[in-house]
Amino acid sequence: MLSENYSPLEIEEKWQQQWEAEGVFRVHEDRAKPKYYLLEMFPYPSGKIHMGHVRNYTIGDVVARYKRMRGFNVLHPMGWDAFGMPAENAAIQNKTHPAAWTYENIAAMRRQLKRLGFSYDWDRELATCTPEYYRWEQWLFIRMFEKGMVYRKESFVNWCDPCQTVLANEQVEDGACWRCGKEVRQKKLWQWYFRITDFAQDLLDHCDLLPGWPEKVTTMQKNWIGKSTGARIRFGLEGLEGGIDVFTTRPDTVCGASFVCLAPEHPLVTALSAGTPQAGEVTAFLEKMARQERTARAIETAEKEGVFIGAFATNPVSGKSVPIYAGNFVLMEYGTGAVMGVPAHDQRDFDFAARYALDRPVVIQPEGEKLESISMTAAWTGPGRLVNSGIFDGMDSEGAKAAIADWLEARNAGEKAERFRLRDWGISRQRYWGSPIPMIHCEACGIVPVPEKDLPVRLPEDAALLENGGSPLGALASFYEVDCPRCGKKARRDTDTMDTFVESSWYFLRYCSPACDTAIFDTEAVRYWMPVDQYIGGVEHAVMHLLYSRYFTRVLEAEGLVSFKEPFTNLLTQGMVCKETTTCPVHGFLYPEEVDFGQEKPFCLKCQSPVTVGRVEKMSKSKRNVVDPAMLLDRYGADTTRLFCLFAAPPERDLEWSDTGVEGAYRFLNRVWRLVLRYKDVASGVQPFDGELSDLSQADRDIFRKTHQTLKRVAEDIDRFHFNTAISAVMELVNAVFSSGEKGEGIENAGVARHLLESVCFMLSPVAPHMMEEIWAGLGGSGRLVEKGWPLWREDALQEENVLIVVQVNGKLRDRVTLPADADEETIKAQALASEGAVRFMEGKSVKKVIVVRGKLVNIVVA
RNA sequence: GCCGAAGUGGUGGAAUUGGCAGACACACCAGACUUAGGAUCUGGCGCCUGCGGGCAUGGGAGUUCGAGUCUCCCCUUCGGUACCA
Numbered sequence: 021m022l023s024e025n026y027s028p029l030e031i032e033e034k035w036q037q038q039w040e041a042e043g044v045f046r047v048h049e050d051r052a053k054p055k056y057y058l059l060e061m062f063p064y065p066s067g068k069i070h071m072g073h074v075r076n077y078t079i080g081d082v083v084a085r086y087k088r089m090r091g092f093n094v095l096h097p098m099g100w101d102a103f104g105m106p107a108e109n110a111a112i113q114n115k116t117h118p119a120a121w122t123y124e125n126i127a128a129m130r131r132q133l134k135r136l137g138f139s140y141d142w143d144r145e146l147a148t149c150t151p152e153y154y155r156w157e158q159w160l161f162i163r164m165f166e167k168g169m170v171y172r173k174e175s176f177v178n179w180c181d182p183c184q185t186v187l188a189n190e191q192v193e194d195g196a197c198w199r200c201g202k203e204v205r206q207k208k209l210w211q212w213y214f215r216i217t218d219f220a221q222d223l224l225d226h227c228d229l230l231p232g233w234p235e236k237v238t239t240m241q242k243n244w245i246g247k248s249t250g251a252r253i254r255f256g257l258e259g260l261e262g263g264i265d266v267f268t269t270r271p272d273t274v275c276g277a278s279f280v281c282l283a284p285e286h287p288l289v290t291a292l293s294a295g296t297p298q299a300g301e302v303t304a305f306l307e308k309m310a311r312q313e314r315t316a317r318a319i320e321t322a323e324k325e326g327v328f329i330g331a332f333a334t335n336p337v338s339g340k341s342v343p344i345y346a347g348n349f350v351l352m353e354y355g356t357g358a359v360m361g362v363p364a365h366d367q368r369d370f371d372f373a374a375r376y377a378l379d380r381p382v383v384i385q386p387e388g389e390k391l392e393s394i395s396m397t398a399a400w401t402g403p404g405r406l407v408n409s410g411i412f413d414g415m416d417s418e419g420a421k422a423a424i425a426d427w428l429e430a431r432n433a434g435e436k437a438e439r440f441r442l443r444d445w446g447i448s449r450q451r452y453w454g455s456p457i458p459m460i461h462c463e464a465c466g467i468v469p470v471p472e473k474d475l476p477v478r479l480p481e482d483a484a485l486l487e488n489g490g491s492p493l494g495a496l497a498s499f500y501e502v503d504c505p506r507c508g509k510k511a512r513r514d515t516d517t518m519d520t521f522v523e524s525s526w527y528f529l530r531y532c533s534p535a536c537d538t539a540i541f542d543t544e545a546v547r548y549w550m551p552v553d554q555y556i557g558g559v560e561h562a563v564m565h566l567l568y569s570r571y572f573t574r575v576l577e578a579e580g581l582v583s584f585k586e587p588f589t590n591l592l593t594q595g596m597v598c599k600e601t602t603t604c605p606v607h608g609f610l611y612p613e614e615v616d617f618g619q620e621k622p623f624c625l626k627c628q629s630p631v632t633v634g635r636v637e638k639m640s641k642s643k644r645n646v647v648d649p650a651m652l653l654d655r656y657g658a659d660t661t662r663l664f665c666l667f668a669a670p671p672e673r674d675l676e677w678s679d680t681g682v683e684g685a686y687r688f689l690n691r692v693w694r695l696v697l698r699y700k701d702v703a704s705g706v707q708p709f710d711g712e713l714s715d716l717s718q719a720d721r722d723i724f725r726k727t728h729q730t731l732k733r734v735a736e737d738i739d740r741f742h743f744n745t746a747i748s749a750v751m752e753l754v755n756a757v758f759s760s761g762e763k764g765e766g767i768e769n770a771g772v773a774r775h776l777l778e779s780v781c782f783m784l785s786p787v788a789p790h791m792m793e794e795i796w797a798g799l800g801g802s803g804r805l806v807e808k809g810w811p812l813w814r815e816d817a818l819q820e821e822n823v824l825i826v827v828q829v830n831g832k833l834r835d836r837v838t839l840p841a842d843a844d845e846e847t848i849k850a851q852a853l854a855s856e857g858a859v860r861f862m863e864g865k866s867v868k869k870v871i872v873v874r875g876k877l878v879n880i881v882v883a
Numbered sequence: 884g885c886c887g888a889a890g891u892g893g894u895g896g897a898a899u900u901g902g903c904a905g906a907c908a909c910a911c912c913a914g915a916c917u918u919a920g921g922a923u924c925u926g927g928c929g930c931c932u933g934c935g936g937g938c939a940u941g942g943g944a945g946u947u948c949g950a951g952u953c954u955c956c957c958c959u960u961c962g963g964u965a966c967c968a
């Protein structure tokens with residue numbers, strides 16, 4: 021039944037069809053079994069899969085298949101994050117419809133994923149661009165609106181010109197758009213916001229309650245949420261009513277304030293400077309600031325710049341009068357938009373004071389040092405004792421923070437305060453290919469949600485997509501002209517669509533009951549499957565997607581729709597797939613086929629210049645260092661591709677592409693095939709050996725023992741996601757069988773051979789499922805491997821008869837002795853002391869101490 | 884600047900708790916089989932060596948009978964983040 025040669029393509033197609041026909045990966049809630057929800061981040065349907073997908077989904081598939089074999093009821097779904105701008109851009113370029121483009125891509129990528137043999141329950145497939153999906157997103161939006169969790173406001177937003185849309189703060193990287201990389205500018209716009217900041221504290225607190233997440237990711241989330249603890253302090257306005265609120269993390273330094281500085285956008289700047297001699301200068305400064313891009317202002321490590329606005333403030337603690345400035349380094353959107361300037365104890369304030377010749381009184385004296393205002397070259401930001409601070413003199417800075425805040429609170433001039441860096445999530449997008457926001461603007465009634473019976477608000481198919489600009493829905497009268505659901509008068513439908521990150525913030529819940537058309541999800545199904553036991557994806561989603569998903573889960577919990585706060589119990593962030601780049605001084609990055617590597621020094625085939633075979637970087641089209649998975653599948657098949665991805669590097673680390681590495685993976689599978697051919701006749705028609713070890717010959721006993729040891733090692737390695745060492749353990753076993761066969765000691769006992777072949781088959785089946793299925797069937801096995809239990813190892817069969825004991829003298833390896841595994845400590849010690857190597861190095865010295873570690877080593881300490 | 888992770892042969896990487904550093908693989912070298920080998924099988928493969936051994940996990944100190952692993956300092960690389968008050 022097994023063919024002479026391993027022919028992957030034939031085998032793979034056959035088993036993929038078989039699995040599909042039998043529906044072996046279909047799952048249902050089964051309360052008899054423990055559940056395991058395994059999820060990989062779903063892809064954007066760009067058209068074809070890349071190596072990053074292959075790696076991500078291979079890791080997931082190994083775990084899914086393994087967990088099934090370990091008796092879990094495994095939910096392993098796949099779907100499409102299908103809304104987004106590439107579809108729209110492609111539509112404009114190719115004159116197709118985004119929907120057509122998207123569905124074609126989905127079909128193509130589905131075909132590719134199927135070719136890789138992933139064990140998905142395809143019956144649960146979903147695409148976020150279908151009305152069946154986004155209908156529930158609109159439903160939830162309305163529910164959030166009714167509870168005040170979503171609101172509308174006009175403010176400055178990040179605007180990307182090429183993409184013609186708004187970006188959330190999380191979507192701006194280094195002042196540039198996360199998708200197209202172009203610089204982002206600020207624009208004032210009416211936008212819908214999710215009140216994610218309401219959950220800032222809760223999201224932060226639970227970062228420490230996610231032991232299954234990499235610390236790296238929780239740290240990034242904590243930093244993003246960015247909580248600062250300090251105080252709000254109210255400075256009085258000299259000669260006027262009211263005051264200026266500043267936020268500071270260092271209330272202990274308040275007596276060292278020598279100025280107050282406002283953000284240029286702060287309303288008090290114009291109000292206070294009006295009518296003063298400085299008014300003209302202030303206006304000029306504000307105009308200059310307005311002209312400068314706000315992000316540019318933030319990016320530049322620009323020199324501090326400001327202007328005195330002609331007014332003075334009163335320090336509520338010291339009573340001192342200080343000048344008020346407007347300055348470029350103060351941000352309106354953080355804190356209160358105003359700061360107290362303490363030059364001696366804050367570096368920014370120090371720089372600003374240096375430029376405008378402001379005082380820098382010292383109010384914190386560090387231990388064992390004496391700071392002098394005159395001689396300081398940098399601010400002292402460490403701890404110390406308070407000086408020049410009136411009644412607070414002598415206190416330590418840490419204690420003074422609370423004391424001063426309390427003192428201020430008692431006098432109604434301030435209080436302890438907390439600030440978060442996290443801002444509300446702006447989700448309006450002025451684009452077409454997204455979920456319409458289900459709201460109607462009525463002149464009489466204000467903002468009115470679309471009634472539930474009218475959901476979904478379908479995305480119209482006939483919107484015109486314009487090369488540059490304007491919201492496509494905003495130009496489509498048939499879409500926006502509606503009657504107010506409340507008063508019936510003419511009203512206007514909201515023409516923005518939602519950020520596509522909204523769809524990916526709850527898709528994991530929808531997989532539990534993807535066909536449910538009466539609710540966002542079936543409560544019972546969610547109760548059974550959620551939370552996701554293991555989530556796998558790229559670390560690039562550490563902030564955006566993972567934070568939004570945690571937020572959404574909290575919203576649903578607050579609404580009583582789910583009974584947990586954290587959607588993902590365990591998270592694995594896999595590394596990138598990288599490859600070396602080749603650069604020509606004239607033509608830039610080159611494709612490998614544009615280079616002649618045959619010469620001593622490789623050169624560019626276009627211009628003959630010598631090229632640099634450069635850094636190993638993430639595979640990307642622009643760097644021209646991509647490997648197309650389709651090519652691998654055609655050449656080696658899915659099993660080899662999967663094996664390579666798992667063997668070449670541990671999952672969290674970057675995987676460096678290697679042509680010869682793939683060859684190696686292919687070679688190993690061929691070797692396994694030959695091993696099976698060698699023993700399949702002996703092993704056919706018998707049961708795996710399960711008797712007494714003493715009934716076996718020495719050689720068979722060694723193989724049998726090694727097989728059991730390998731079963732244990734592989735299970736433990738997969739449990740902790742060390743797929744590379746799991747595979748190497750099987751390689752060792754295969755090597756051992758080959759080399760014992762070479763010595764003329766091939767396996768004699770048919771049961772031992774059977775046990776070996778079956779074990780190899782089970783152990784490799786999560787990695788190379790097609791080939792193993794073929795072998796299993798060829799050996800006369802019944803059923804499908806995923807439905808089988810993982811073979812258990814026998815404790816008694818793991819035990820070695822003899823152990824190798826390392827003999828050290830003063831910690832250096834000097835000899836090795838082989839002893840029966842059950843030898844007692846005295847025997848071990850005696851044998852070690854008598855060993856040749858030990859004797860030689862102990863000569864002329866006296867033994868001080870002998871350390872015996874049973875089963876491992878003896879260390880003889882001499883002097 | 885701040886936060887985090889990582890530095891081990893020519894290369895990718897092993898080494899659950901402190902206990903033989905370099906498993907497994909790639910590359911390379913040699914042998915066997917062969918008309919042939921880019922197939923297969925077998926063996927070798929950290930560096931130095933006077934063949935006794937010595938030195939080796941980014942560098943330096945420390946703890947320990949014993950350190951890739953623990954502690955402290957420093958260096959490099961890669962991520963994240965930044966006038967956040």
